[in-house]
Amino acid sequence: MKNKNVLLIEDNIELQELISNFLKDYNYSCSVYSQPLEALEEFEANHFKYSIVILDLGLPRMDGFDLFKKLKEIKNIPIIISTARDDIGNKIYGFELGADDYLSKPYAPRELVLRIDATLKRYNDSDEIQINDLLIDLNKKRVFLEDHQIEFTKIESEIFFMFIDNLNKVISREDIVNQTSLKDDTKNRTIDMHVSNIRFKINDDSKEARYIKSVWGIGYKFCDNN
Template sequence: MRKLVKNKNVLLIEDNTELQNLISTFLKSYNYDCFVYSQPLEALEEFKKESSKYCIVILDLGLPGMDGFDLFKKLKEIKNIPIIISTARDDIGNKIHGFELGADDYLSKPYEPRELVLRIDATLKRYTDDDKIKINELFIDLDKKTVFLDDHQIEFTKIESEIFFMFINNINKVVSREDILNQTSLKKDTKNRTIDMHVSNIRFKINDDSKDAKYIKSVWGIGYKFIDDN
């Protein structure tokens, strides 16, 4: 079970090849995986498909074919992700405009790569939330009792939600059918097959397969175990 910000994939949108290589290499030494795009439209298409993959965006403003501020707004429309602007535009007007749009930080080139790492670390700390975790493709808000799969919220019934969050509160522990019966709002005379049906519905909604369980493993004769190998 991982805090949401433990995802350390960085989307770098920068058309300077030398700077791409410098930043990518340096971030890798600090355990960040850097995915680089020179063309804003390609970066935008990638972000539309894989926004949940990234924890932060490093964005140059002087890009070919699209102004960086326009790209900034399009990225934010897709997902409210932390964005650090990395640019040669060091005048106060651009800085103010960047922060007005919602930039988390603004670095004027040239700068030391170590400074960028420190800014990334500081930005992600502000986004740390102990109530938000990630398990494989699932994003879970423990406080709001919401679950997202690939940025789409899963609609559980009341009973399904109770069972699911009971599993989450007992990661890698066996939860018996009796536990489920006693700790949810199921009627006390509920049959085992009804409990199994609810679990089957949960599996379907979180894209799990009982024959090759990624999340919910059946424990023969007892109940279930929600597994997380991370």
């Protein structure tokens, strides 16, 4: 469910082309920026679509470490530093800021791909999953839409995470009653009301559902393959 969209911030044009073309060969989509302010503007608007950032430190008009901090303020996204600064002081500072990896130039593009694969695997093996625009923290039972946390009621949260535990499977209204705090409330209208509230909060539309699809006569199915 994780996407493979890379934000590459690098002002060396030749290296831009080399890296972006190489990543495409390994099925990564790569958006490239030379100017840090333009990259920051793009990330502010579309941060939810990126899975990882490759960041050069020697950028015009803004130091790479300053840009690193601004990116992390917008979203806690994995960042690999790609730089000619190979001294130990910069490496330590990069890791102290929260860099997931630090590659000193020059390096083989294949090494970068392997580092990206390894970094994303660590994130994919965590308790967070991404379904379209939704970021779901399974451990803390939190849901984010474009990095804004959704405030569910207790019942809504129970129903939502029941859906997530049964992705692409049909869940009956009876199952919802038996496995949530609804308990003995078997009124279909009550269940439908809670599901309708969930749909509204995750920006779903019952008429053209992206996530929660009604299954006539039975219940619902939460889909992740739109």
